[in-house]
Amino acid sequence: MTVADPDPRTEDDPVEVVVATIARSAVEIRQGLVGRRSDADQENPSGETQVEADVWADELLADRLTSIDGVAQYASEERSEIIDCEDEAYCVAVDPLDGSSNLKSNNTMGTVFGIYDEPLPAPGSALVAAGFVLYGPITTMAYARDGTVTKYELTGGERSVVEEDVTLPDDPLVYGFGGRVPHWSDDFREYVREIESNPDHKLRYGGAMIGDVNQVLTYGGIFAYPALEDSPRGKLRLQFEGNPIAYVIESAGGRSSDGTQSILEIDPEIVHERVPLHVGNTDLIERLESALA
Ligand SMILES: O=P(O)(O)OC[C@H]1O[C@](O)(COP(=O)(O)O)[C@@H](O)[C@@H]1O
Ligand SMILES: [Mg+2]
Numbered sequence: 001m002t003v004a005d006p007d008p009r010t011e012d013d014p015v016e017v018v019v020a021t022i023a024r025s026a027v028e029i030r031q032g033l034v035g036r037r038s039d040a041d042q043e044n045p046s047g048e049t050q051v052e053a054d055v056w057a058d059e060l061l062a063d064r065l066t067s068i069d070g071v072a073q074y075a076s077e078e079r080s081e082i083i084d085c086e087d088e089a090y091c092v093a094v095d096p097l098d099g100s101s102n103l104k105s106n107n108t109m110g111t112v113f114g115i116y117d118e119p120l121p122a123p124g125s126a127l128v129a130a131g132f133v134l135y136g137p138i139t140t141m142a143y144a145r146d147g148t149v150t151k152y153e154l155t156g157g158e159r160s161v162v163e164e165d166v167t168l169p170d171d172p173l174v175y176g177f178g179g180r181v182p183h184w185s186d187d188f189r190e191y192v193r194e195i196e197s198n199p200d201h202k203l204r205y206g207g208a209m210i211g212d213v214n215q216v217l218t219y220g221g222i223f224a225y226p227a228l229e230d231s232p233r234g235k236l237r238l239q240f241e242g243n244p245i246a247y248v249i250e251s252a253g254g255r256s257s258d259g260t261q262s263i264l265e266i267d268p269e270i271v272h273e274r275v276p277l278h279v280g281n282t283d284l285i286e287r288l289e290s291a292l293a
């Protein structure tokens with residue numbers, strides 16, 4: 001089934017217009033990666049060196065999303081300030097390119113988005129929709145709203161449904177854990193040993209959260225970028241990465257955790273704050289929480 005993306009000039013649900021705009025832009029973003037793989041010689045608010053494509057994709061999405069009626073704010077991992085629009089209603093937070101360090105080696109990356117109905121920074125409980133685009137061998141989107149997740153394939157301007165009511169498979173298969181192993185806590189290391197020693201589990205780690213999370217969504221399992229000894233809040237950002245991914249995985253019947261509670265329950269203080277992120281099948285996340293308790 002192919003979804004006719006709503007025409008932004010006639011559609012009256014801003015959430016659907018935002019999602020359709022991101023779906024259309026993704027095809028262009030993918031094309032625009034060519035020739036934009038070098039460092040941009042500047043840092044993002046998290047202190048990471050940006051590549052040219054990070055800056056370019058952020059500007060493209062900022063332009064398009066802030067011109068949608070009903071969008072009140074645009075915030076991105078790649079800019080310090082939130083853009084305030086004249087409209088009210090929805091606040092959009094994006095990671096324009098997740099895993100952009102994979103560009104150099106031409107490996108998987110993504111675009112992550114969360115649509116909140118409260119001003120940013122907002123808790124995950126204020127999300128009305130969230131999702132991500134994956135730039136793999138083909139371009140796909142996973143989109144969660146109203147407790148269900150839909151997967152699409154994106155081709156020049158069209159969104160084709162490949163799966164509706166996506167749920168995590170019951171028997172977890174894959175695991176991937178970020179951060180340097182010497183910087184993991186002893187409790188986390190112990191938990192990883194337990195996961196690895198299960199003969200039904202196999203390692204899948206690609207260095208881009210979206211690629212790794214999409215494997216968990218497809219095969220079941222767990223992805224984590226945990227708290228580290230030299231970075232107690234981990235690496236990933238709550239507004240742009242943690243909340244949207246937690247929303248998708250929880251909508252698909254899984255769980256998210258910062259180690260003690262659902263990521264969606266965290267009250268944020270600042271827009272660029274980080275969060276230890278663990279997402280996957282419910283039983284694996286429950287086991288993780290008891291291992292870290
Ligand atoms: O290579 P590192 O530093 O361990 O980090 C890998 C993680 O960092 C990220 O690349 C952070 O996202 P950005 O590329 O959007 O900054 C994740 O996608 C990935 O899980
Ligand atoms: Mg990211």
Ligand SMILES: [Mg+2]
Pocket residue numbers: 054077095096097098099100
């Ligand atoms: Mg990014």
